Amino acid sequence: MLRRAMFRCGELCSRVFAVEFDLRAEPLYFTLSSSPQVLHHDYQRLFGECGKLFSLHVQSENRIEKAQTHAEIKHKLSSTISRDCDVFEASSFIPDDENSVVKGFFIRDKSTTTLSEDLLNTLRQNKTVCVFSYKREGQYCWQELWSPVSQVKESVRQYITPATAAEHHPSTLNIRNADVFYSMDEAYKVLQECTDIIPESKEVLKLVDEQLETSSGDGFPVIVIEGLDATGKTTLTEALRESLNATLLKSPPQCLASFRQRFDSEPPLIRRAFYALGNYITAAHIGKESLRAPVIVDRYWHSTAAYAIATAVSGRVENLPRLDSELYQWPGDLLQPNLVLLLTVNPEERLRRLRDRGQDKTVEEAELELNQLFRLKVEEAYKRIQNPACIIVDASPSPQEVLQQVQHLIRNKCHL
Numbered sequence: 427m428l429r430r431a432m433f434r435c436g437e438l439c440s441r442v443f444a445v446e447f448d449l450r451a452e453p454l455y456f457t458l459s460s461s462p463q464v465l466h467h468d469y470q471r472l473f474g475e476c477g478k479l480f481s482l483h484v485q486s487e488n489r490i491e492k493a494q495t496h497a498e499i500k501h502k503l504s505s506t507i508s509r510d511c512d513v514f515e516a517s518s519f520i521p522d523d524e525n526s527v528v529k530g531f532f533i534r535d536k537s538t539t540t541l542s543e544d545l546l547n548t549l550r551q552n553k554t555v556c557v558f559s560y561k562r563e564g565q566y567c568w569q570e571l572w573s574p575v576s577q578v579k580e581s582v583r584q585y586i587t588p589a590t591a592a593e594h595h596p597s598t599l600n601i602r603n604a605d606v607f608y609s610m611d612e613a614y615k616v617l618q619e620c621t622d623i624i625p626e627s628k629e630v631l632k633l634v635d636e637q638l639e640t641s642s643g644d645g646f647p648v649i650v651i652e653g654l655d656a657t658g659k660t661t662l663t664e665a666l667r668e669s670l671n672a673t674l675l676k677s678p679p680q681c682l683a684s685f686r687q688r689f690d691s692e693p694p695l696i697r698r699a700f701y702a703l704g705n706y707i708t709a710a711h712i713g714k715e716s717l718r719a720p721v722i723v724d725r726y727w728h729s730t731a732a733y734a735i736a737t738a739v740s741g742r743v744e745n746l747p748r749l750d751s752e753l754y755q756w757p758g759d760l761l762q763p764n765l766v767l768l769l770t771v772n773p774e775e776r777l778r779r780l781r782d783r784g785q786d787k788t789v790e791e792a793e794l795e796l797n798q799l800f801r802l803k804v805e806e807a808y809k810r811i812q813n814p815a816c817i818i819v820d821a822s823p824s825p826q827e828v829l830q831q832v833q834h835l836i837r838n839k840c841h842l
């Protein structure tokens with residue numbers, strides 16, 4: 427019998443484990459079985475190297491607790507563990523089964539110290555954390571529930587059995603209502619669940635309650651400008667406000683500005699729910715303002731969904747939810763704009779603009795590469811969002827030329 431509620435009896439063997447061994451490649455997938463299996467080359471690289479191997483998963487019925495424990499462990503692993511340790515993201519899931527992912531880490535400790543074991547033992551005090559260790563015998567490797575030497579118990583050996591990739595990348599399985607919210611209620615519930623631990627949640631919910639008098643907007647056109655940081659959104663939206671005599675709004679709205687830093691430090695579940703609610707407040711403002719003048723919006727739901735999806739999905743662009751996935755659909759209860767424009771510039775020009783603003787001067791190579799993967803995923807997710815989809819605008823020319831290009835589009839599409 428397993429000591430924890432985690433991975434209920436019998437369930438363990440129907441699960442696939444995925445270790446993000448190399449971010450540019452597919453994870454390494456394995457299942458468990460009671461009979462030994464010969465491991466081939468890739469698995470030998472992960473399990474065959476010398477050192478101690480562990481995996482650690484967090485499972486709890488309480489999603490806020492689960493998200494926070496996962497974030498704390500991530501922080502502890504990156505700040506405490508020695509340089510001789512490799513830490514990889516690892517998850518366990520039931521293939522193509524929505525919401526089945528249990529997130530965790532895989533730890534390879536090549537040191538001669540007991541630092542990782544001491545740390546794992548501390549983390550294990552938390553009832554939601556489950557630790558497995560891995561042992562080798564020739565070409566075989568097995569997993570068993572880990573406990574410190576002083577408390578060794580009989581544990582069931584489960585042999586590592588190579589598995590193939592499932593149709594949907596595991597990191598896409600838990601996106602709905604954990605990273606992206608498709609109704610206000612779902613995002614609202616998350617903040618309600620954390621009012622005890624994050625008092626600011628109450629204030630945010632109060633602002634949402636006060637603002638929610640949305641008209642569906644039969645008034646002036648509503649134009650959203652989207653794009654990665656430093657693609658020129660501020661420059662363009664200011665120019666459009668002047669030239670169209672428009673009202674300029676943004677999401678998250680000004681009334682949430684003082685809460686942003688607080689929620690940015692929270693795990694994705696809470697952080698994304700905060701941004702989702704920001705869109706509903708902005709929607710209420712749009713509803714009112716569009717009765718008086720055209721409205722320009724600096725970031726809206728495309729940003730919320732694209733960043734959330736790109737952060738949730740690990741590794742390559744190919745791992746994103748498929749083109750026709752429901753995950754790219756606009757929430758049914760959120761006011762739709764008339765036009766969404768996505769500003770794009772090539773990576774070199776964007777870096778130049780960031781540098782001119784005094785940012786990103788000391789980005790290390792590795793981080794640059796990760797940023798590059800992330801940027802590609804955000805842009806691709808932006809382009810896949812539907813109803814309304816965005817129109818791509820090349821924002822590399824001068825501010826004046828970009829403005830003219832956009833004015834032309836607005837005239838054609840919105841008859842302004």
Ligand SMILES: Nc1ncnc2c1ncn2[C@@H]1O[C@H](COP(=O)(O)OP(=O)(O)O)[C@@H](O)[C@H]1O
Nearest residue numbers: 655656657658659660661779783823824825828
């Ligand atoms: N079309 C453009 N050509 C060259 N530089 C630009 C252009 N648009 C904006 N910039 C500059 O690039 C930087 C980022 O622009 P900004 O409008 O602040 O982007 P965002 O709001 O998307 O982060 C600023 O220093 C701005 O002056």
Ligand SMILES: Nc1ccn([C@H]2C[C@H](O)[C@@H](COP(=O)(O)OP(=O)(O)O)O2)c(=O)n1
Nearest residue numbers: 655656677678701725726727729730731733
């Ligand atoms: N409507 C919005 C706006 C921003 N976000 C999130 C998405 C990203 O995590 C950040 C991007 O913010 P960032 O500070 O880069 O943006 P600006 O510099 O304000 O253009 O905010 C969102 O989720 N929804």
